[in-house]
Amino acid sequence: MTGLTGEMTHALVVCFSAIFTGNMVLSYFLGLCPFIGVSREIKTAFGLGTAVVFVLTFTSGINWAAYHYILVPLELDFFRFILFIIIIAAFVQFVEMIIERFSPLLYVNLGIFLPLITVNCAILGVSLFMVIRDYSLIVTVAYGFGSGLGWMLAIVSMAGIRQRLNESRIPYGLQGPGITLIIAGLMALAFIGFSGVLQGR
Amino acid sequence: MTSVEKIRKNRFIAPIFNSLESFFFGSDESVRRAPFIRDAIDLKRYMFFVIIATLPCTLAGIYLYGLRVLAVIGVSYIFGVGAEAVFAAVRRQDEIHEGAFVTCMLYALIMPPNVPLWVVAVGILFGTIFGKEVFGGTGKNIFNPAMTGRLFASLAFPDLMTKTWLLPVDGNLAGGFASWVSDAITTATPMTLFQRSGDIISNLQLFMGYFGGCIGETVKPLIIAGGLFLMITRVANWRIPLATIISLLFTATILHAIDQQAFAPPLFHLLGGGFLFAVMFMVSDPVTTPASRTGKWLCGILIGTLTVLIRTFTGYVEGIMFAVTIANMFTPLIDYIVLGIKYRVTPKGVI
Numbered sequence: 001m002t003g004l005t006g007e008m009t010h011a012l013v014v015c016f017s018a019i020f021t022g023n024m025v026l027s028y029f030l031g032l033c034p035f036i037g038v039s040r041e042i043k044t045a046f047g048l049g050t051a052v053v054f055v056l057t058f059t060s061g062i063n064w065a066a067y068h069y070i071l072v073p074l075e076l077d078f079f080r081f082i083l084f085i086i087i088i089a090a091f092v093q094f095v096e097m098i099i100e101r102f103s104p105l106l107y108v109n110l111g112i113f114l115p116l117i118t119v120n121c122a123i124l125g126v127s128l129f130m131v132i133r134d135y136s137l138i139v140t141v142a143y144g145f146g147s148g149l150g151w152m153l154a155i156v157s158m159a160g161i162r163q164r165l166n167e168s169r170i171p172y173g174l175q176g177p178g179i180t181l182i183i184a185g186l187m188a189l190a191f192i193g194f195s196g197v198l199q200g201r
Numbered sequence: 202m203t204s205v206e207k208i209r210k211n212r213f214i215a216p217i218f219n220s221l222e223s224f225f226f227g228s229d230e231s232v233r234r235a236p237f238i239r240d241a242i243d244l245k246r247y248m249f250f251v252i253i254a255t256l257p258c259t260l261a262g263i264y265l266y267g268l269r270v271l272a273v274i275g276v277s278y279i280f281g282v283g284a285e286a287v288f289a290a291v292r293r294q295d296e297i298h299e300g301a302f303v304t305c306m307l308y309a310l311i312m313p314p315n316v317p318l319w320v321v322a323v324g325i326l327f328g329t330i331f332g333k334e335v336f337g338g339t340g341k342n343i344f345n346p347a348m349t350g351r352l353f354a355s356l357a358f359p360d361l362m363t364k365t366w367l368l369p370v371d372g373n374l375a376g377g378f379a380s381w382v383s384d385a386i387t388t389a390t391p392m393t394l395f396q397r398s399g400d401i402i403s404n405l406q407l408f409m410g411y412f413g414g415c416i417g418e419t420v421k422p423l424i425i426a427g428g429l430f431l432m433i434t435r436v437a438n439w440r441i442p443l444a445t446i447i448s449l450l451f452t453a454t455i456l457h458a459i460d461q462q463a464f465a466p467p468l469f470h471l472l473g474g475g476f477l478f479a480v481m482f483m484v485s486d487p488v489t490t491p492a493s494r495t496g497k498w499l500c501g502i503l504i505g506t507l508t509v510l511i512r513t514f515t516g517y518v519e520g521i522m523f524a525v526t527i528a529n530m531f532t533p534l535i536d537y538i539v540l541g542i543k544y545r546v547t548p549k550g551v552i
Binding site: 042156157159160161163164165168169170171174179182183185186187189190191192193194195 | 336343349353511515516517530531
């Protein structure tokens, strides 16, 4: 396996391991704020998840190009935090305009959490991991896509659980974020089972 | 005021007293509001049937590994029911739900027989409190409490839970009933043995269960009998266990066909480890698995496939533990999607 085929296999492995083994929420605990804030309903959770998948896939690719063609030649790679955040912010603004134009209902439901995708740590995390792990462009995009899918899987299943809990008698002090964090912990316990599968680095 | 009335007034003793009373004497309450369902079975009998179904496995566990098994079960009951009683008292609930008795029993049966008793206590406390009570008690839990407790214990204390296993008590006819604990120790269950060296013990030996393992998981005929009893009495549904077993055999057959040396044969996966026990007593749990029929098939397929994949490709030989918890996690979502497709709104109305 050389050249393109090897690269594609690597990309596939990295993509799957980003969904299960190295899930952004359940094993790195990144992107927890919207994970807790927007997981009350399956529909909004799914909408936000789709937005995150979209933003992650594209920003990871753009950031890769910016890093390798602007920062590295100029030897300015310590600027990567600022540049990555600016690119992410601009891209999120763009997505926000699209969603407002095509799905006003989703726009209202997502509310403040849509612009907050900018500061979703999962998104900056993917860009930084791609630098640390020295991924190529194809692998980076696959990694961004897989991370987004993993994040979406986690938030949608969390929303399903929370919808079912609507009728339960949860202790007063634990309602809302408390029970959500407990569920997230139990989900992370279950996802430990995947550790070691497809150790795609 | 008679002493019985005094007890009924006491907030902390009342739940325990009431549940013991209704457990032994039955209930004289009548329902005031709809739905009125005339049926011989209620929540108490429901849960009691599960305990009956696990009794053969319990006796087999004692016979194989010694009377210490009773201590494990006892500790599990004291701490599990204790936690439940505290919650019932704080909530001002009338009695302890029978679900606790089942949880403690199943939890004890999936512990290694030589596990320190304090680990048993920590695990069942975690399982009861964080697996069940914070979600609102029996019938409201998302995750299977017994499995959650086991998962927590085995990840928190891996050395104590997986390093050493007891071999069955040797010699006389009385077996474990005559000794406190078996003194023969091994470092590997058949599952770990296969992962380390590729050795496979015969299917007959796996089936009869004369080897080291968790208390209730080894003797397969008794497990199958218990599971069939639950299915015939309609306490458990047959769809999920069937779907799980079929998908496990299917995935294992494909893997075994690819590489005969590296991947275990399907029957080994079926009979090895805690798979059958979990399938019969935990996967069939009506609370933590989907309610819809299609959902049940999907959930079973998910569990079976994940079990083989986790057992084969990770360091964890007991894949079923993770597979069940992951399936529990996706259960509400599966139900939501299946019901959403089945009862969708169309221009002609709801179908």
